[in-house]
Amino acid sequence: MAGIAVIGAGMGALAAAARLAVAGHRVTVYERTGTYGGALRRFERDGFGFDTGPGLLTLPAVWRDLFVKTGKEPLEECVELVQVDPSARHVFADGTEAALPNASRAGVVSALDEALGAQAGQRWGDFLVRSREAWDRTRRPLLEEPLWPNWSVLADREPYPAVPHRRLLRTRRAGTLAEVGAWELRDPRLAALLESHALAYGLDPRVAPASAAVLPYMEHAFGTWYVRGGMRELARAVYERCLARRVVFVFDAEVTRVLDKDGRAAGVELADGRVADADFVVAPGSFAGLPARGxxxxxxxxxxxxxxxxxxxxxxxxxxxxxxxxxxHTQDRESELASLFGAVPSAPALPTVTVLRPDDARLVPDGDHEAVTIGAVVPAGPELPAGRTELVADALVAAAERAVPGLRDRVLWREVRTAADIARETGAAGGAVPAPALAAAGGRLLHPANSTALQGLFTVGGWSHPGGGLPHAGMSGALVSGLIVEGPQFRGSQ
Incomplete structure (x- = not known):
């Protein structure tokens, strides 16, 4: 039985802690803030409640597996999972709307044909078939296995089976997500639908590899889910599972460095000077005290x-x-992409926004009120001046009113959450939000391995393999647990 120090109480760290405790280890989690959950936070005021991190869940099987492996009560006995249907309603630049059924290829094809015209749905359906092939080729190495030592194979090989395209007397295949949209979907609205999945993770579709097609495929194949009471309830359930497995939590305890003894992690040092010995240390991939990469x-x-x-x-x-x-969807794609990914990134004036309107009585004071969350991608970095932040927030609300007429007339009050809030809660520099690992693109969208150059030190969470997103956080915890329990020979879940 080993003593294990876990730095931070994000979702990946909690998943690792629960699994390691079940394996018989003594696990202590040191969290610099006063609560658990990382980005899965909650804002409450006047009887209203809001998720301030991810608002929906894909691939719930990852978290079901955690609960099966760590106790008798399955996930559904600890939280109420609700399948969201329609999965999403889309309002395109030209005013066309389409509501896409949850986890139904035939339903989505029919909905797109009805909304966008004959053959539109079929083109999207055919794209999903090709996306599945990319998913099948990359699922294990990018989600279920430790990062391969020869990871460059993943970096150089494009798994998406692009359709040959005749262009300027040459036959080409799409190498980026934008080219997939232009050459295979052949409708600016379908292209916007595709690109919105990349933009949601802050990826530029013009350079994101075609393998990013797995992002809409995951949502289509495994459904979109909500946790009744808000996504924070998932964090609560995982935290309580850790407590039930006798994981010890120390809050308001900032770790400043990992102790190194004879080339092996030996514990952690806290900001107040305390030292805690440990046989293994698990740290966030963004932790400043990690050894230099080899x-x-x-x-x-x-x-x-x-x-x-x-x-x-x-x-x-x-x-x-x-x-x-x-x-x-934005009415000016080029302006949005230039503002997000140009030489000098800035908050987009005409953003693509996501409007969340959960049907959840636990988030409102009574049936005569509604809690709505509007979100958009912005560049990470220093906080905008207060006046500029309010202008960007105004632009988000104005864009959302295309989907919710009369929205501004109903506002009692609003709260604006910025990159600085994310940085304060998660510790990520500039409030950056990690994207999932993707193949191809020369390895730009891979993340460092969970093992490190310091023996006994492992990394977990969105800034290490397999990257950002709730499913990926859960798998990150499973990978770290496997590497500690089974050793370097661990090859992933079966």
Whole structure:
């Protein structure tokens, strides 16, 4: 039985802690803030409640597996999972709308044909078939296995089976997500639908590899889910599972460095000077005290996104037919991409926004009010001046009103959440939000391995393999646990 120090109480760290405790180890989690959950936080005021991190869950099987492996009570006995249907309503630049059923290829094809015209749905359906092939080729190495030592194979090989395209007397295949949209989907609205999945993670579709097609495929194949009471309830359930497995939590305890004894991790030192010995240390991939990466290790090279979120407390009930999630696409794609990924990134003036309207009585004071969350991607970095932040928030609300007419007239109050809030809660520099690992693109979208140059030190969470997103956080915890329990020979879940 080993003593294990876990730095931080994010979702990946909690997943690792629960699994390691079940394996018989003594696990202590040191969290610099006063609570658990990382980005899965909650804002409450006047009887209203809002998720301030991820608002929906894909691939819930990852968290079901955690609960199966760590106790008798399955996930569904600890939280109420609700399948969101429609999965999303889309409002395109030309005003066309489409509501896409959850986890139904035939339903999505029919909905797109009806909304966008004959053959549109079929083109999207054919794209999903090709996306599945990319998913099948990359699922294990990018989600279920430790990062391969020969990771460059993943960096150089494009798994998406692009359709040959005749262009300027040459036959080419799409290498980027934008080219997939232009050459295979052949409708600016379908292209916007595709690109919105990349933008949600702060990826530029013009340079994101075609393998990013797995992002819409995951949502299509495994469904979109909500946790009743808000996504923070998932964090609560995982935290309580850790407590039940006798994981010890020390809050308001900032770790400043990992102790190194004879080339092996030996514990942690806290900001107040305390030292805690340990046989293994698990740290966030963004922890400043990690050893330098060795030659040949993955070093991601990309611009880093964050999010700006506007929480709206509204007078008036939620309409019965309101979609849980609506994506309002920008009316000026080039301006949005230039502002997010140009030489000098700035908050987009005309953003693509996601509007979340959960049908959840636990988030409102009564049936005569509604809680709405509006979010958009912005560059990570220093906080904008207060006046500029409010202008960007105004732009988000104005864009959302294309999907919710009369929205501004219903506002009782609003709360604006910025990159600085994300940085304060997660510790990520500039409030950056990590993207999932993706194949191809020369390795830019891979993340460093969970093992490190210091023996006994492992990294977990969105800034290490397999990257950002709730499913990926859960798998990160499973990978770290496997590497500690089974050793370097661990090859992933079966």
């Amino acid at each position: 030659e040949g290790e993955v070093v991601p090279q990309r611009s880093l996104p964050s999010r700006l979120t506007v929480l709206l407390a509204l007078r008036g009930p939620r309409p019965k037919d309101a979609a849980h999630r609506t994506v309002v």
